[in-house]
Amino acid sequence: MTSAIHIENLTRRFGDLVAVDTVSFDIGQGEIFGLLGPNGAGKTTTLSMLATMLEPSSGTATINGIDITGDADGVRKSIGIVFQDQSLDEELTAWENMDFHGRLYRIPAAVRNQRIDELLRLVELSDRKDDIVKTFSGGMRRRLEIARGLLHHPSVLFLDEPTLGLDPQTRNHLWTYIATLAQEKGITIVITTHYMEEADRLCNRIAIIDHGKIIAMDTPERLKARIGGEVVTITSPDPERVVSVLDGAGIGKTDRRDGQVTIRLDHAEQQISGLIVRLSENHVPVTALAIHKPTLEDVFLSFTGKTIRDEEIDGKETMRIHHRIMRH
Amino acid sequence: MDIVYTIWLRSMKRYLRSKSRIIGSISMPLFLLLFLGFGLNAVVTLPNSENYIAFLMPGMVAMSVLFSSVFSGIQIIWDKQFGFLKETLVAPVTRLEIMIGQTVGGATTAFIQGIIILVLSLFIGLVVDNPFRFLVAFLFMALIGISFTAFGIAIASRMEDMTGFQLIMNFIIFPVFALSGAFFPIASLPPVMGTVTLLDPLTYGVEGIRYGLNGSSQIDPLVCLAVIGAFALATTVIGAFLFRKIRI
Numbered sequence: 043m044t045s046a047i048h049i050e051n052l053t054r055r056f057g058d059l060v061a062v063d064t065v066s067f068d069i070g071q072g073e074i075f076g077l078l079g080p081n082g083a084g085k086t087t088t089l090s091m092l093a094t095m096l097e098p099s100s101g102t103a104t105i106n107g108i109d110i111t112g113d114a115d116g117v118r119k120s121i122g123i124v125f126q127d128q129s130l131d132e133e134l135t136a137w138e139n140m141d142f143h144g145r146l147y148r149i150p151a152a153v154r155n156q157r158i159d160e161l162l163r164l165v166e167l168s169d170r171k172d173d174i175v176k177t178f179s180g181g182m183r184r185r186l187e188i189a190r191g192l193l194h195h196p197s198v199l200f201l202d203e204p205t206l207g208l209d210p211q212t213r214n215h216l217w218t219y220i221a222t223l224a225q226e227k228g229i230t231i232v233i234t235t236h237y238m239e240e241a242d243r244l245c246n247r248i249a250i251i252d253h254g255k256i257i258a259m260d261t262p263e264r265l266k267a268r269i270g271g272e273v274v275t276i277t278s279p280d281p282e283r284v285v286s287v288l289d290g291a292g293i294g295k296t297d298r299r300d301g302q303v304t305i306r307l308d309h310a311e312q313q314i315s316g317l318i319v320r321l322s323e324n325h326v327p328v329t330a331l332a333i334h335k336p337t338l339e340d341v342f343l344s345f346t347g348k349t350i351r352d353e354e355i356d357g358k359e360t361m362r363i364h365h366r367i368m369r370h
Numbered sequence: 371m372d373i374v375y376t377i378w379l380r381s382m383k384r385y386l387r388s389k390s391r392i393i394g395s396i397s398m399p400l401f402l403l404l405f406l407g408f409g410l411n412a413v414v415t416l417p418n419s420e421n422y423i424a425f426l427m428p429g430m431v432a433m434s435v436l437f438s439s440v441f442s443g444i445q446i447i448w449d450k451q452f453g454f455l456k457e458t459l460v461a462p463v464t465r466l467e468i469m470i471g472q473t474v475g476g477a478t479t480a481f482i483q484g485i486i487i488l489v490l491s492l493f494i495g496l497v498v499d500n501p502f503r504f505l506v507a508f509l510f511m512a513l514i515g516i517s518f519t520a521f522g523i524a525i526a527s528r529m530e531d532m533t534g535f536q537l538i539m540n541f542i543i544f545p546v547f548a549l550s551g552a553f554f555p556i557a558s559l560p561p562v563m564g565t566v567t568l569l570d571p572l573t574y575g576v577e578g579i580r581y582g583l584n585g586s587s588q589i590d591p592l593v594c595l596a597v598i599g600a601f602a603l604a605t606t607v608i609g610a611f612l613f614r615k616i617r618i
């Protein structure tokens with residue numbers, strides 16, 4: 043497997059904060075690679091460095107063998123990027139935004155026009171192509187940005203939370219399209235996301251990143267296999283007691299989140315009756331109990347000790363949303 | 371060149387769509403021209419017994435170009451805030467190309483704004499007696515446009531948001547304008563103020579336009595051309611340098 047992206051001891055500091063801490067890994071040609079982590083984990087910082095938007099404090103990375111600090115322009119020609127925050131010109135139409143991009147990447151007019159039409163059709167914006175972007179919904183803007191990122195046929199495409207704020211139907215649609223792209227055109231895709239389902243369905247490999255460090259990296263299947271067995275979720279009005287009773291009995295490893303307790307068990311179907319007996323003997327109230335195969339959500343929980351949803355809207359994010367509202 | 375054109379094209383499209391901006395930025399010079407001009411015409415006697423409205427016209431054209439160009443340059447802050455700047459910065463183009471494109475685009479819109487005042491002036495007594503000298507006025511308008519768009523870009527490169535905009539307008543742009551001799555003949559100022567006026571680069575732009583429109587100016591038009599030309603070059607170089615270091 044030739045590597046499209048090679049990262050070696052990549053580090054970025056902001057003052058005392060180490061946002062990305064000596065990260066090293068390789069991403070293969072045509073691979074869909076997911077960077078998973080809570081907000082502030084260093085996903086976007088890593089992406090910004092790879093996209094030559096931010097200089098690393100130390101360490102190196104190459105994209106298609108081109109050094110990100112040595113030949114930024116060379117890197118830029120071969121990458122496409124869809125930013126987490128919107129980067130469209132709201133005063134221009136959808137078509138004009140595409141056209142501007144095509145001209146910046148010096149795509150000849152004939153090819154440019156044909157590709158713009160194709161891509162707008164793909165993201166189902168053909169009938170709105172001459173409308174000013176200001177009138178577009180969040181989902182439409184996102185689709186337009188993805189179409190724009192593909193216009194110059196990049197060999198590596200970075201998608202920073204690509205389906206954030208999209209309706210499930212559009213999201214599904216995009217997933218199918220992204221998967222096709224990687225398969226047919228051999229485009230390497232790097233996605234940051236906190237939709238576990240998205241990562242699970244799309245990515246060939248996933249790196250879980252927290253506090254600037256990669257804490258696990260493997261295929262979704264193997265990551266889930268690492269947890270092993272099944273996951274039992276117990277919903278109870280008194281989760282503390284569930285934890286103390288089960289920990290006392292030494293059944294599996296317990297994790298608490300919200301009103302729920304999860305336990306990982308091998309052959310859960312055989313152990314479950316014993317577990318229930320134990321709980322009822324101790325008069326622990328149980329509202330619901332479920333057994334399921336581990337998901338990436340469980341993987342994430344076991345590696346970081348928190349669910350990704352806890353992290354979804356932290357203080358900084360709230361402030362940013364607030365700031366955005368104030369501006370409009 | 372194609373990149374400069376692309377960015378220029380975007381400026382033009384945005385400009386033509388912002389009717390409020392077009393009207394907003396010509397209203398001030400137009401009001402001044404009408405009310406100051408007609409109001410003071412009878413009471414102001416100029417040394418060369420020139421009509422005060424005619425004296426005021428070059429200054430108001432320059433004002434229109436000045437404010438419009440600073441505004442165009444500073445608009446980069448909006449691109450920064452609304453994220454669009456990222457789109458251009460991550461493309462395989464040099465920052466110099468982007469900066470030049472922005473400058474040419476801003477200068478063009480400012481130039482058109484000046485032309486609008488010029489055309490309106492035709493209705494209140496501006497006489498075109500020599501088309502060649504008119505071209506001279508155009509040249510100076512373009513140079514003022516380039517200078518102050520580049521100046522706006524330089525400022526915008528160092529500013530985080532629009533909160534400082536008013537400060538820049540009040541403490542830099544307005545004094546630059548007021549001291550430029552747009553309202554009064556330089557010769558009638560006390561010597562100290564006269565010197566200050568001669569330190570203002572816009573003075574040379576205004577006088578250049580004055581030569582173009584009225585056929586005479588208080589400063590030699592070639593000196594004007596040299597000074598405002600050098601100023602345009604200097605602001606462009608500084609603007610390009612600061613834009614290169616822009617952080618988003």
